[in-house]
Amino acid sequence: MNLGAFLVRRLWQMIPTLLGVVLxxxxxxxxxxxxxxxxxxxxxxxxxxxxxxxxxxxxDRPLWEQLLIFVQQxxxxxxxxxxxxxxxxSAIFRTRLGPSLILLIPxxxxxxxxxxxxxxxxSAWRGSTLDRSLMAVSTVMxxxxxxxxxxxxxxxxxxxxxxxxxxxxxxxxxxxxxxxAVLPVLLGLMVSIAPSVRLYRTFVLDEIGQDYVRTxxxxxxxxxxxxxxxxxxxxxxxxxxxVLMGLPALLTGAFLLERFFAIxxxxxxxxxxxxxxxxxxxxxxxxxxxxATMLANLLGDLLYHWLDPRVHLx
Amino acid sequence: MAQxxxxxxxxxxxxxxxxxxxxxxxxLAVVVAYLCVVFLALGGWIARDWTREVGVNYAPPVFFPADxxxxxxxxxxxxxxxxxxxxYGLQDPLAPQLEAIRARHPDEARxxxxxxxxxxxxxxxxxxxxxxxxxxxxSETSILVGLVAALLATVxxxxxxAVSGYFGRWVDDSFNWLYGxxxxxxxxxxxxxxxxxxxxxxxxxxxxxxxxxxxTGVFRLVRAxxxxxxxxxxxxxxxxxxxxxARRMFIHILPNTSHVILVQLSQNVVGFIKSEVILSFLGFxxxxxxxxxxxxLNEAQNELILGKWWQLAAAGTAMAILVTAFSLLTDALRDAxxxxxxx
Numbered sequence: 001m002n003l004g005a006f007l008v009r010r011l012w013q014m015i016p017t018l019l020g021v022v023l024x025x026x027x028x029x030x031x032x033x034x035x036x037x038x039x040x041x042x043x044x045x046x047x048x049x050x051x052x053x054x055x056x057x058x059x060d061r062p063l064w065e066q067l068l069i070f071v072q073q074x075x076x077x078x079x080x081x082x083x084x085x086x087x088x089x090s091a092i093f094r095t096r097l098g099p100s101l102i103l104l105i106p107x108x109x110x111x112x113x114x115x116x117x118x119x120x121x122x123s124a125w126r127g128s129t130l131d132r133s134l135m136a137v138s139t140v141m142x143x144x145x146x147x148x149x150x151x152x153x154x155x156x157x158x159x160x161x162x163x164x165x166x167x168x169x170x171x172x173x174x175x176x177x178x179x180x181a182v183l184p185v186l187l188g189l190m191v192s193i194a195p196s197v198r199l200y201r202t203f204v205l206d207e208i209g210q211d212y213v214r215t216x217x218x219x220x221x222x223x224x225x226x227x228x229x230x231x232x233x234x235x236x237x238x239x240x241x242x243v244l245m246g247l248p249a250l251l252t253g254a255f256l257l258e259r260f261f262a263i264x265x266x267x268x269x270x271x272x273x274x275x276x277x278x279x280x281x282x283x284x285x286x287x288x289x290x291x292a293t294m295l296a297n298l299l300g301d302l303l304y305h306w307l308d309p310r311v312h313l314x
Numbered sequence: 315m316a317q318x319x320x321x322x323x324x325x326x327x328x329x330x331x332x333x334x335x336x337x338x339x340x341x342l343a344v345v346v347a348y349l350c351v352v353f354l355a356l357g358g359w360i361a362r363d364w365t366r367e368v369g370v371n372y373a374p375p376v377f378f379p380a381d382x383x384x385x386x387x388x389x390x391x392x393x394x395x396x397x398x399x400x401x402y403g404l405q406d407p408l409a410p411q412l413e414a415i416r417a418r419h420p421d422e423a424r425x426x427x428x429x430x431x432x433x434x435x436x437x438x439x440x441x442x443x444x445x446x447x448x449x450x451x452x453s454e455t456s457i458l459v460g461l462v463a464a465l466l467a468t469v470x471x472x473x474x475x476a477v478s479g480y481f482g483r484w485v486d487d488s489f490n491w492l493y494g495x496x497x498x499x500x501x502x503x504x505x506x507x508x509x510x511x512x513x514x515x516x517x518x519x520x521x522x523x524x525x526x527x528x529x530t531g532v533f534r535l536v537r538a539x540x541x542x543x544x545x546x547x548x549x550x551x552x553x554x555x556x557x558x559x560a561r562r563m564f565i566h567i568l569p570n571t572s573h574v575i576l577v578q579l580s581q582n583v584v585g586f587i588k589s590e591v592i593l594s595f596l597g598f599x600x601x602x603x604x605x606x607x608x609x610x611l612n613e614a615q616n617e618l619i620l621g622k623w624w625q626l627a628a629a630g631t632a633m634a635i636l637v638t639a640f641s642l643l644t645d646a647l648r649d650a651x652x653x654x655x656x657x
Contacts, residue, residue, distance in 0.1 A: 015492075016491055017494040017495055017498055020495035021495050021498060024496075025507070028511050029507075029511055032512070035489075050321040128339060139635070139638060142637075143637035143641060144630065144634045145591055145592075145633055145637075146592075147587065147592065148611065148626070148633075148634070151614065151615050151618060151619075155618050155619070159619065217359060220525075248500060249347075254503060256592065270503065270506060271596060273510070274506050274596075274598060275511060275597070277510060277513075280512070282506070282507050283507075285408060285503065286499055286503060286504070289500055290499045293499070293500065294498050296366050
């Protein structure tokens with residue numbers, strides 16, 4: 001199938017899923033959630049206030065009309081204002097994206113680099129004590145809660161030793177990247193690296209069993225060259241795809257890091273919104289992150305095909 | 315296995331393989347030990363009243379008394395709190411009224427000097443609650459939430475996957491659509507959104523949230539198994555003998571997919587325990603009168619700054635040991651049930 005037809009078909013298939021996400025979010029917030037006017041009006045609300053707020057929010061209209069408004073909001077990107085701060089929702093996402101990316105892109109790059117290196121190393125000595133002990137360590141590391149890493153890390157490295165600021169953020173890009181983001185990135189790595197190593201190890205081991213590796217060894221190539229050139233190039237295909245598809249989840253995956261280190265990113269904003277019952281922000285975040293996930297999956301498939309032409313686009 | 319010559323079944327073989335796996339057996343023992351503790355706590359035999367303030371505030375653990383001014387305080391030594399607190403020489407403004415009340419009700423309004431422990435086995439928290447009791451209660455909550463939610467998610471995923479894979483066509487399409495919808499929203503974000511909508515907190519609320527969102531993994535695998543099995547000869551034979559669709563799906567095929575389901579169940583328990591801890595930590599999980607590992611970690615975060623590390627250590631370690639054991643057990647189960655799979 002050629003690329004254009006594939007793209008059209010995949011984008012076409014996305015529409016029902018996207019509609020489903022919209023319906024799910026709508027169902028949650030406009031039906032399960034009850035009447036948000038009572039949350040907004042506060043404790044001492046009189047019926048007039050409630051009616052007024054209901055009118056402003058449009059929830060005194062029939063459900064289908066509310067759904068139309070929601071769809072309109074998604075298409076135009078205008079979700080109105082935050083209920084808590086009156087800041088436009090679009091402005092909130094625009095300004096919070098930067099800090100999230102400063103945190104997440106270094107984390108993603110470092111994680112991939114370190115995890116690939118470790119995965120190659122343990123695969124080279126697979127079955128050895130090093131391999132087994134590293135795998136055991138990674139299982140234990142995965143089992144410790146991210147919360148414990150953050151609490152202890154923040155206390156020891158920032159509070160006791162003073163190597164990093166305890167929390168905070170500035171307006172300068174470099175200062176953020178080199179001062180404020182360092183400890184959160186390192187702590188995030190502690191948790192995310194172990195599962196990646198285990199996954200990438202299976203990718204590498206899948207390749208090591210292939211015939212071309214035996215051929216390369218038979219030609220007399222050094223084991224290093226076999227691993228770093230022949231195996232890595234092929235194992236890179238699932239790895240790269242995996243990293244790309246994980247991007248949208250990363251965007252929200254740093255909830256805890258952003259909250260602990262007071263980084264004004266999207267994850268922290270979502271937690272704040274849940275705490276304050278700030279529905280417009282949560283609705284917008286859910287729908288747009290879902291869209292981003294679908295697009296990332298599509299890009300992942302395309303990339304897979306591009307890196308490995310044997311893979312057919314279906 | 316009643317007859318002596320019967321060939322061993324899937325489960326017998328799997329159990330034998332599991333028994334040969336030393337790591338698997340150790341993790342199984344650890345998990346069973348935790349479950350026993352949960353069971354005992356649930357029945358009220360141990361850790362009944364974690365809310366009792368048995369120790370002094372921030373009582374240090376008994377094996378680490380160096381933190382205290384007096385160097386070594388053996389367990390069991392306690393002090394009586396004075397029944398009237400001298401607030402820096404200030405007079406209690408309500409003292410005359412209190413005296414009057416005491417005079418009127420001499421029996422009820424008597425303050426009983428309370429004896430409090432100076433050290434506790436694993437230390438005490440801000441109010442003097444015993445951390446050991448709290449950890450046990452916290453394990454009860456977290457593990458129960460994980461188990462019940464995983465059961466719910468697994469049953470949901472299994473039924474949906476079975477129906478979807480077995481009937482195919484438009485049924486399959488619609489369940490796949492639902493699967494696509496649920497998987498396109500990152501898991502934690504979906505949980506947060508639901509937690510934001512459901513205003514009431516409670517153990518059953520978390521179980522519902524986790525169970526209703528976590529079925530996707532089971533669904534995918536069970537559906538694939540049913541796709542594979544539905545046209546096999548034994549299913550066709552069952553159909554020819556007049557077995558109904560439900561009978562074919564749940565009596566004939568289900569046992570053949572049970573190894574997949576069991577591994578998924580085990581994996582879900584670990585995942586849900588982790589999710590519950592995060593939810594409760596953020597305050598979206600258990601209510602304040604219930605203790606879980608997450609709510610303990612939340613308290614511990616502030617205690618650590620004061621140098622009171624024991625609650626953090628206790629909750630963190632209890633969770634890490636269980637999750638490690640459960641993950642290793644899941645791997646061992648997978649190896650034992652599906653020896654063809656090599657990872």
